Amino acid sequence: MKPLIKFASDSDFIIGVCLILLSVFIFLIPDAIFPESSEFSFSVFIASYLISVIYFGILWFKKIHNFYGFHANMEYGFLHLVLCLISAYALNREIPIFEQSTMWMQVLLVIQSIAFISLFFQKIFPLWLTTFLFVILGIGFAFFIYLAIYLIPVYPVGIIGFFVLGITLHAFVPLLISGSILLFLLRNDNRKRRNILGFAAGVFIALLVVATFVIQWKNTNSIITKASDRSLLDEKNDLPEWTVIARNLPKNSFSEKILKSGIVYSAVSEENIWRLFDLPSRSFDEVRKHDPLIMIATFFNGRPKLNADDRIKVLKAMYDSRHYAQERLWSGENLKTSHVLTNIRIFPNLHIGYTEKIISVRNDEMKQSWNRSQEAIYTFHMPEGAVVTSLSLWINGKEEKAILTSKNKADSAYRTIVGYESRDPSLVRWHEGNTVSVRIFPCTPNEDRRFKIGITAPLTQKAKVMEYENIWFDGPGCGKADESIKLVLMDDVNNLTLPSGFEKLTSNSFFYDGKYNAGWACSMESQIIRDNNFSFDGNSYKIEPYKKSYSAFELKNLYLDINKSWDNNDLKKVMSLAGNNNVFVYTDKLVKVTPQNLNEVSEDLRKLNFSVFPLYEIKFPANSLLITKGSFSSPNLSDLSESSFSLKLQEYLLAAYKIKLYNLGNELSPFIKTLKELRAIEYDGGDINYLSELISDKKFISNQENSNTVVISNAAIKITETSDTAVSNAPDHLMRLYSYNNVMFRTGINYLKEGYYDSTIVNKAYKAYVVSPVTSLVVLESQQDYKRFGITDEGVSLKNASMKSSGAVPEPHEWLLITVLAGLCIFLYLKNKKVSQILK
Numbered sequence: 001m002k003p004l005i006k007f008a009s010d011s012d013f014i015i016g017v018c019l020i021l022l023s024v025f026i027f028l029i030p031d032a033i034f035p036e037s038s039e040f041s042f043s044v045f046i047a048s049y050l051i052s053v054i055y056f057g058i059l060w061f062k063k064i065h066n067f068y069g070f071h072a073n074m075e076y077g078f079l080h081l082v083l084c085l086i087s088a089y090a091l092n093r094e095i096p097i098f099e100q101s102t103m104w105m106q107v108l109l110v111i112q113s114i115a116f117i118s119l120f121f122q123k124i125f126p127l128w129l130t131t132f133l134f135v136i137l138g139i140g141f142a143f144f145i146y147l148a149i150y151l152i153p154v155y156p157v158g159i160i161g162f163f164v165l166g167i168t169l170h171a172f173v174p175l176l177i178s179g180s181i182l183l184f185l186l187r188n189d190n191r192k193r194r195n196i197l198g199f200a201a202g203v204f205i206a207l208l209v210v211a212t213f214v215i216q217w218k219n220t221n222s223i224i225t226k227a228s229d230r231s232l233l234d235e236k237n238d239l240p241e242w243t244v245i246a247r248n249l250p251k252n253s254f255s256e257k258i259l260k261s262g263i264v265y266s267a268v269s270e271e272n273i274w275r276l277f278d279l280p281s282r283s284f285d286e287v288r289k290h291d292p293l294i295m296i297a298t299f300f301n302g303r304p305k306l307n308a309d310d311r312i313k314v315l316k317a318m319y320d321s322r323h324y325a326q327e328r329l330w331s332g333e334n335l336k337t338s339h340v341l342t343n344i345r346i347f348p349n350l351h352i353g354y355t356e357k358i359i360s361v362r363n364d365e366m367k368q369s370w371n372r373s374q375e376a377i378y379t380f381h382m383p384e385g386a387v388v389t390s391l392s393l394w395i396n397g398k399e400e401k402a403i404l405t406s407k408n409k410a411d412s413a414y415r416t417i418v419g420y421e422s423r424d425p426s427l428v429r430w431h432e433g434n435t436v437s438v439r440i441f442p443c444t445p446n447e448d449r450r451f452k453i454g455i456t457a458p459l460t461q462k463a464k465v466m467e468y469e470n471i472w473f474d475g476p477g478c479g480k481a482d483e484s485i486k487l488v489l490m491d492d493v494n495n496l497t498l499p500s501g502f503e504k505l506t507s508n509s510f511f512y513d514g515k516y517n518a519g520w521a522c523s524m525e526s527q528i529i530r531d532n533n534f535s536f537d538g539n540s541y542k543i544e545p546y547k548k549s550y551s552a553f554e555l556k557n558l559y560l561d562i563n564k565s566w567d568n569n570d571l572k573k574v575m576s577l578a579g580n581n582n583v584f585v586y587t588d589k590l591v592k593v594t595p596q597n598l599n600e601v602s603e604d605l606r607k608l609n610f611s612v613f614p615l616y617e618i619k620f621p622a623n624s625l626l627i628t629k630g631s632f633s634s635p636n637l638s639d640l641s642e643s644s645f646s647l648k649l650q651e652y653l654l655a656a657y658k659i660k661l662y663n664l665g666n667e668l669s670p671f672i673k674t675l676k677e678l679r680a681i682e683y684d685g686g687d688i689n690y691l692s693e694l695i696s697d698k699k700f701i702s703n704q705e706n707s708n709t710v711v712i713s714n715a716a717i718k719i720t721e722t723s724d725t726a727v728s729n730a731p732d733h734l735m736r737l738y739s740y741n742n743v744m745f746r747t748g749i750n751y752l753k754e755g756y757y758d759s760t761i762v763n764k765a766y767k768a769y770v771v772s773p774v775t776s777l778v779v780l781e782s783q784q785d786y787k788r789f790g791i792t793d794e795g796v797s798l799k800n801a802s803m804k805s806s807g808a809v810p811e812p813h814e815w816l817l818i819t820v821l822a823g824l825c826i827f828l829y830l831k832n833k834k835v836s837q838i839l840k
Helices: 002-008 011-032 038-062 067-072 074-094 103-124 127-150 152-163 167-186 193-233 241-248 253-260 292-301 308-319 407-421 568-578 598-605 644-654 670-677 688-696 733-752 759-768 783-788 812-839
Strands: 335-347 352-363 374-381 387-395 398-401 403-406 426-431 435-443 449-458 460-462 465-469 472-474 482-489 503-506 509-515 521-525 532-536 539-545 550-552 557-561 582-586 590-592 624-628 659-664 681-686 699-701 709-712 717-722 775-779
Touching (some): 011 103, 127 152, 127 193, 374 449, 387 426, 407 426, 407 435, 539 733, 557 568, 568 688, 582 598, 659 670, 659 688, 709 733, 717 733, 759 775
Parallel strands (some): 624 659, 659 681
Antiparallel strands (some): 335 352, 374 472, 387 398, 550 699, 582 590
């Protein structure tokens, strides 16, 4: 107890520890209250710097008068160096020599600081703990040596700026710490065998970790190089080079880091190997980071032999990074989602739901720069068959509704106004994979920016249950966002299941108020679809239940689309179903599969992250069946545009060859999902037993879609357009769903054609006011802006969807009847009023 009492009475030690705690508290204030605040972070640096100077003054007058005093009292010197380290990282917020440190680097800095404080107690520690402490010092020594080397290019500035209050001397802090650790180890009372061995072990551990990382980096780089070479040397390969790499590269965090080197992670400059720090140069919507292991690995091995654009394509295909890889016109690094207001209306008897989300975006940037405007980008994930049907942006406190126009006009207007004029627009774009992106500009620190998006979506049918899936999004951080949800059922339902937190308001309305939750759903017993119609502009839209129908199918050739999702059982079961039919797989050519060569042929294919089967290699589509098993990752169809693969696929599918495709399981790769959306394939899916039934009964699902009928299979509904004016008893969402899916049907594989435009398809989308591959919703600041870009809203259309709408829009003759009745009511009211006055 006496040593502890000694430290408790040591005022210099107590003051040092208290100042460290105070400095840490001050350092963390900007992150907790004003993230990225320039004014506040500079004040934090000044406070941290003054604290370190004050403690240095205390030590100088009481403990450290010269080198010998410093050597004898180095424990106190380490307390001061911890304060200098905090001050240096506070300064780094203002002068970012380092990008944001990775998590392991932050943890190591904290551990090292604790180890420096613990040096006061090493005399009373048990031997094993003292040895462990020197192991930590060895690891820290190696780490600070790295930082000292990294900062070599800054040393001349540090020396020249020495007279400016000594601030530039922060560049020498890692070098001072490294030297101090060595001096401490060589001090007489520490020069013991176990201490030196512990220190050496720590240095060895650090070097071993670095060597392992560098070797793994080299091996992964080699995989990338070999895949690239193989794709270039293979004359029959039609896929882009980056696609071959994405299929073969091991899918793990290490591969992700090597692909992000120089994009997200700082890396050694390729132009000048001696320039040790090279900041990320390619726009990618992710916080820039500094990882010493990546810096060292790129120093010895270089970056992958793949340009930044192709590496981003690999990231998109392998790691679902499409949201982060979208082109940006302005930064969005300081944006946060502050509040989400969700309004849901479900029509159980139609298997349809309409969702409006009003989202508030906050800009936490406090820097006094020439322009603090930022661009918010959101990616909304929707159920299959869903469509965006409304958009609003609040401008000067007033809600301004979007206008639907062609995709090219909307893109041109947004790019011009945001890129050059820095004024208010918002834009919704359609993307593959049941997603849309929303762009909002400008988002400033002056106030939260608010926009509203409306989405019409089918309810997912699962056996005897219907499910509403929440429309979730990627976008500015929503970890601290609140959400209020109002859910209204337009019909009575049975067995309603809601997530916890929902309160019942009335028999069919519910409310939630709490933290934002992306992944929730509610379910109910499936309802029988009633005979409902919606009429507009001389056409009616009728909904009815969809039931699969089948036609005869004589199978002769079976094609297997094999990837990592397949296992041996899948292959054996499918082979057993094939019977005497031919079975093929595609490696670099079509290979016929037999029970004897199955394992050999499939071994390499089952290592692939995803598969992109060349449908054009299927010679007799009428008697062929392609079996796939969906993977979460793959390129989108548009990612392959302009490649030989894409051109051959277009030519093949435009020749009216529709491949019959069966999916084992529930997941679809993005590539197959887009082909299905565009109605480019005849699709069915399920388990192995259902597949066995189809093959044994010699049948396959019949296509029930045509130019006037669409099928939304996941909702088990079919919608038909007719040229009549039946009485409307359904909401306008019926027409919107029909029109979007009909647009997809009509667009088909033409989607891949550069600059494809069909006025009849655009008009179809415009009348229903739906976002599609050929149309977008855009909000501009003024009517003059709309006129300048030729964007008008003068045609007959449903306009933006709304919660306030009853859903049934009267026909012209119905409007006439309403007008006559209204006039009659007014006439009777005035007549009665006049009679009353006469009687009085």
